[in-house]
Amino acid sequence: MHTCIIHIGMHKTGSTSIQHSLQGFADQHITYADLGDSPNHSYAIYDLFTQGAERGFFDVQPDVSTIDAYEKLLLQAIADTGTRDLLISGEQISSMPPAALTRLRDFLAPHFQNIRVVSYVRPPASYLASAFQQRLKKRSPNFEPMRLYRSFKDTFQKFDDIFGRTNVELWKFDSTTLHNRCAVSDFCQRLGLEFPAERIRTENESMSRQFVGLLYVYRKFAPELAASLQIAEVEGLNRKLSGIWSDKFALSHELTQAIHQQHAADIAWMEQRLGQSLEETLRKEPKHAISREEDLIQTPSETIEGLYSALGKPHPQTTCQIHPVDVAELFHELRTKPPGLQPSSWWASYRARLNSTTQRLRRLGRTS
Incomplete structure (x- = not known):
């Protein structure tokens, strides 16, 4: 059946590697959407369907010509699929407000028999450690991992409501259990893609x-x-x-426990939705695990x-x-x-x- 697959991340689950690896890919079953120069479709989808005040105070509304260009690219990508499935990938889609997601659904619905939303779910302390590293690459953030926490329920409930829970597939992200220990390989296996190993690109590698x-x-x-x-x-x-x-860069057991305690209700909601535990306590704490800023400075x-x-x-x-x-x-x-x-x-x-x-x-x- 003709399906549009929307990969929404979550952030820090190998999305960049997936996007760069799949850019330009097509076989007899699926094609990766061409929505411009970037293989990350976040910009095109967000700009095309998020309007006015929904974008936030500091988010500049793109001009009409940009929106028109994105719409033409998306319609062309849909036309080019023929009877194949279309794959769209952008982790920023997970941050779109419900009204924008409804517009996205309504835009795609006439062209596909099904719309399928897929996403990895990363345990919270692991996610925060990775998110902090990413911010550090760009600028000098304060070490405040609690402020980087994103509510699981706020992120994913709207997709269940808008696309239907049976059409939203969530997979636990655990680097030790990924197929071939590779996010790209695991993602392609889950979608049933026979993806050439030589096309796999690794982006945003973790830092020691x-x-x-x-x-x-x-x-x-x-x-x-x-x-x-x-x-x-x-x-x-x-x-x-x-x-x-x-x-490995990791947060300490002390800080991990504090994160789980502070967000216990939200984590419990995701565990029930996912059908798996997001427990992160390890038998042995990693060497030089981080609890506070002083651990980084010394x-x-x-x-x-x-x-x-x-x-x-x-x-x-x-x-x-x-x-x-x-x-x-x-x-x-x-x-x-x-x-x-x-x-x-x-x-x-x-x-x-x-x-x-x-x-x-x-x-x-x-x-x-």
Whole structure:
């Protein structure tokens, strides 16, 4: 039966990898919608169906020509499917208000026999840890994971109401149980797609605990230096340093428990809707798990050693006493290090920096 499948995320469940992998894909059963240059359909669908005050105070209404262009692209994508299913993917669709989703449903209904909504559901603390990393890539956020919480009921109930609960499929997102441990592979298997492995692209890779700490210190204690740092460069640095640090960034049991307690009713609603537990307590807490901002600011000595190794510098004897400002400056030095430059060129600055660090810490009363 001719079906439109709308993939709505949720955020931080591999959506970007899914979208970039499926861009331009079509077989005898399904085609991935072409709605412009971006494989993420969030912009087109949101702009086309969300109107006026629904968009919020800071959300600028697109001009008429933009809306018309998106409508033509969507109608063309529908026409191009023939008797095949059409796949639309955009995690921002989950943030659309009910009136906008109703317009989307009514626009698609004459063209398809069925409309099917699909989404992954990520456990809350895992989601918040990932959402914090994503924000950190873009700017310097305060470490306030509770404020990043998105209500499951507010996000998904409207889809049940508008599209019918039997047409809304929710899947628990657990990286350890994904097919081939890959979000793209798992998504395609669930939709019955025979997707070539060589087309799979991995985007928005997670960052190690050590890299997150360094990036947080850099943005917080050297904001002028970090101002020009964009997502693409962050991701490049992360890949470059992935061989040095691999500890998973995770919230502590203490903070995870607090999240589950504060949002117990909402989590219980989703567990009943999903038919699965979203429990996140692990037998062993990850090394250097985060409970508060101080955990990010206090850089462990082994992380400092890894930073010096990446710079090609001798390890200082007092790594545990290095001030965050100096850690931020070292990270900036790593960020701007010219490829192939010999470590010896840093020796003089290293000695001067270490001497400056000691003097600064003494002024701050941090050393005896």
